Amino acid sequence: MLKRCSGCGVILQTEDDTKAGFVKDLSHELCLDCFNLKNYSKVNSVTIHPGEMPVIKEEALILYVLSINHLSLRLKYRLDRHFPNSPVILVLNHIDTLDSSVNLNKMIQKIRQEANKLQMKFVDIVPISALQNKYIDVLMESMEYHQKNRNVYLVGFQNSGKSLLFKRIANRLAIETTVLSGKKPGLTLADFSIPFHGAKLTDTPGIYLPGSIASFLPFDAYKDLLIESRVKPKIYQLNEQQSLFFGGLCAVSYLEGGFKGIACYASNALEIHRTKYDETYEKFKSQQDTFKHQIKDQKFVKKLFKLNPDIAYELAISDFAMVHLKGKAVIEVYLPDTMRVVLEEALY
Ligand SMILES: Nc1nc2c(ncn2[C@@H]2O[C@H](COP(=O)(O)OP(=O)(O)O)[C@@H](O)[C@H]2O)c(=O)[nH]1
Ligand SMILES: [Mg+2]
Structure with a gap:
């Protein structure tokens, strides 16, 4: 049986230390990249993985996680076409980075209007901060209400906070998870699942965003440029x-x-x-x-x-x-x- 890294899900291998999934021997749980990230906050190779919108054929409940940092890309995908039979909850993450003057209600209202114009339906729009553990309970209530025995999937762009949210939800359900979250885009390389109200909740690899700062600068240079705390304009x-x-x-x-x-x-x-x-x-x-x-x-x-x-x-x-x-x-x-x-x- 192939063994996977418990942090990112890549298949572990001992052959090539320049490729993803390398370990010195297969007794390790984390690949070398995840080990360095977890223990030393170090990223050597920025192999950016060109992940696409996951294909989910079953009728599921989709949590589309969108970071405040990616608001301008909110219309990039027609989710109703990607997941024609599945209801979608829009999760606006990273709200802790917003200036306190920002009116979230107005923001949500505008998104609803835009979505309506495109006949793209969100069954709910829930603003959260995965980092500050804020409104996770509100989101979970909405998930339970809309789940109706279906499996639930977290999808969204790389670095939108899916894995951190997944960990927060698991934590509330007192379930252990090993998935890592971090500033390295495309960190998660495989699905991670936990039981969720009689079905499954799955964290998926993020959708690749071309032109990200990580493709221009080394990790040590770009890590401080990502907007991960409140910014005053x-x-x-x-x-x-x-x-x-x-x-x-x-x-x-x-x-x-x-x-x-x-x-x-x-x-x-x-x-x-x-x-x-x-x-x-x-x-x-x-x-x-x-x-x-x-x-x-x-x-x-x-x-x-x-x-x-x-x-x-x-x-x-x-x-x-x-x-x-x-x-x-x-x-x-x-x-x-x-x-x-x-x-x-x-x-x-
Ligand atoms: N400020 C802030 N940072 C967050 C939030 N959620 C995630 N992050 C950070 O964003 C980065 C990417 O998170 P991750 O969960 O790995 O994103 P994923 O690629 O979508 O799985 C990490 O450095 C997280 O700490 C949030 O709500 N607020
Ligand atoms: Mg992830």
């Missing part, structure tokens, strides 16, 4: 033709739209500073070596965004910054060509 009053540098990772230039307040949500480890648009690209190149966080050997490109009047937008850059501003405006983003940048209506 940094507000910049910008004139047209001014730019903001986000470390050496990207530049956001405000080209048109008049004098405007722009709110940046990012980890405190990310330095943001302002410059004139004229000097942006020259400065970016000449100063890149001085930035604490920089990306070298990448092809940088300019992407232009036109924002319509009276709509509040979120410009999400990879997983390290969310820029909020109201249209009308023209914005140019300078970043590596494979880095993710998404413009969506802001929910807060």
